[in-house]
Amino acid sequence: MTATVLVYSDNANTREQVRLAAGRRPAADVPPVEFLECATLPAVLKALDKGGIDVCVLDGEAVPAGGMGVCRQIKDEVFNCPPVLLLIGRPQDSWLATWSRAERAVTLPVDPVEFADALAALLRGRLTVEA
Numbered sequence: 701m702t703a704t705v706l707v708y709s710d711n712a713n714t715r716e717q718v719r720l721a722a723g724r725r726p727a728a729d730v731p732p733v734e735f736l737e738c739a740t741l742p743a744v745l746k747a748l749d750k751g752g753i754d755v756c757v758l759d760g761e762a763v764p765a766g767g768m769g770v771c772r773q774i775k776d777e778v779f780n781c782p783p784v785l786l787l788i789g790r791p792q793d794s795w796l797a798t799w800s801r802a803e804r805a806v807t808l809p810v811d812p813v814e815f816a817d818a819l820a821a822l823l824r825g826r827l828t829v830e831a
Contacts, residue, residue, distance in 0.1 A: 701731045703823050704752055706782070708738045708767060709759035714787065714808070715739075718757050721812040727820035730827070741765040748774060753782045755822045760788045760796070761808065771800040783822040785815075 707718045715737050725732045736753070738744045747753060756774070758767030771784045786802035787810065788794065797805035803825075804818040 703731045703733045703754040703827065704736055705733050705819070706736045706738060706744065706747055706753045706756045708741075708744050708756065708762060708770065709787070710739050710762045711759065712739075714759050714761075714810075717808075717810040718787075718815070721810045721815040722819055723816070726816040726823070730820050730823040733819075733823075741770060744770060744774070748778050748781070754826050755819060756782050756784045757819070758784055758786050758802070759808075760786050760793065760800075760805075768796050768800040768802075771797075771802050775801040783826055785818050785822055 705722070707715050709715050719735055722733055736747055738747060758771050760767040767786055771786060774781050783803040786797045786800060786805040787808050788797055788805050789808055791807055794805055803822055806814050806818050
């Protein structure tokens with residue numbers, strides 16, 4: 701069993717930071733992860749429509765569609781929307797993450813320990829609900 705993590709960012713370096721920070725398994729008690737990378741909003745919506753996504757990681761600094769707005773949109777439009785881990789530019793932006801209805805937020809650049817902990821927590825919650 702593996703978990704699928706959708707990673708949305710227009711920046712290939714940010715997507716790489718996410719993959720490297722999570723590794724193959726962000727914690728011992730969660731399954732290995734596979735990443736589905738998306739660089740555009742239409743790609744995100746298509747992937748979510750297809751299904752099978754366990755957690756979304758959205759870049760709040762993405763252009764032209766920022767991750768905060770994308771998060772709010774998918775929370776309104778996607779039935780049984782996966783939990784969202786939002787990447788924010790500054791700790792002061794955490795209130796915007798709350799507005800977007802993201803379950804968790806971490807700052808950029810990605811801190812591997814903080815990111816892996818947040819991702820593992822969301823995976824635990826999602827996989828418990830699905831079981």
